[in-house]
Amino acid sequence: DDAQSYLADAGAIFHRVLGERDPHTLEARNAYAGSLLKTGKYSESEASQRVTLELRRRILGEEHQDTLATMSDLANALYGQGRYEEAADFYRKILEVQVRRYGEKDKTTLAMMVNMGGILATQERLAEAEAVIRRMLSLCDGVLSEDHPTRLTAMNNLAGILADAGHFAEAESIARRTLEIRRRVLGSEHDSTLGTMCELANAVSQQGRFAEADELASEALTVWDAK
Numbered sequence: 001d002d003a004q005s006y007l008a009d010a011g012a013i014f015h016r017v018l019g020e021r022d023p024h025t026l027e028a029r030n031a032y033a034g035s036l037l038k039t040g041k042y043s044e045s046e047a048s049q050r051v052t053l054e055l056r057r058r059i060l061g062e063e064h065q066d067t068l069a070t071m072s073d074l075a076n077a078l079y080g081q082g083r084y085e086e087a088a089d090f091y092r093k094i095l096e097v098q099v100r101r102y103g104e105k106d107k108t109t110l111a112m113m114v115n116m117g118g119i120l121a122t123q124e125r126l127a128e129a130e131a132v133i134r135r136m137l138s139l140c141d142g143v144l145s146e147d148h149p150t151r152l153t154a155m156n157n158l159a160g161i162l163a164d165a166g167h168f169a170e171a172e173s174i175a176r177r178t179l180e181i182r183r184r185v186l187g188s189e190h191d192s193t194l195g196t197m198c199e200l201a202n203a204v205s206q207q208g209r210f211a212e213a214d215e216l217a218s219e220a221l222t223v224w225d226a227k
Contacts (some may be wrong), residue, residue, distance in 0.1 A: 091115050
């Protein structure tokens, strides 16, 4: 919230001094829309990103990295509003360009594969989601370390997808490894760590180990309640 006023001021100054087409103006607009996204103001973020996207397409072209970044943020704003088909269309277009222009092992490509897998899972297309995430993880070696945030997000998502598909033992194994790394890197009270604890609790519960699941879920809730 605090950042939004600074970013709005920066955008206005750049616009007045350099014009709406200047890269600094567009970057400020994009950052402002990103701050709206992070605070859950999805419709406002969408409106701002659509303007920025149109300008970046016109100035930089459809396949420039900055244009793709704005498309990704717009897709995230649509996702936040539950408009999954629209968001998936953007993710698909971005991923197609990323693979063709920058290759599968590009870090941005890998991050977009995680997004694509996530939205497929939201649409309950679990087999497709699992295939995308497994492909992404198979490409990580030499590009993303095991404790890289994008890789950990993919591992966490895969655990959830596997649990939803009924593969509880493998979901548990992956969630445990993800939790171990997130505790070490982020600490036990980080939201991402707590989210993985809940994924693990679900996988454990589905296997009938209710006391262990209750302990994990209770620990996560206690930390969240204390925040």
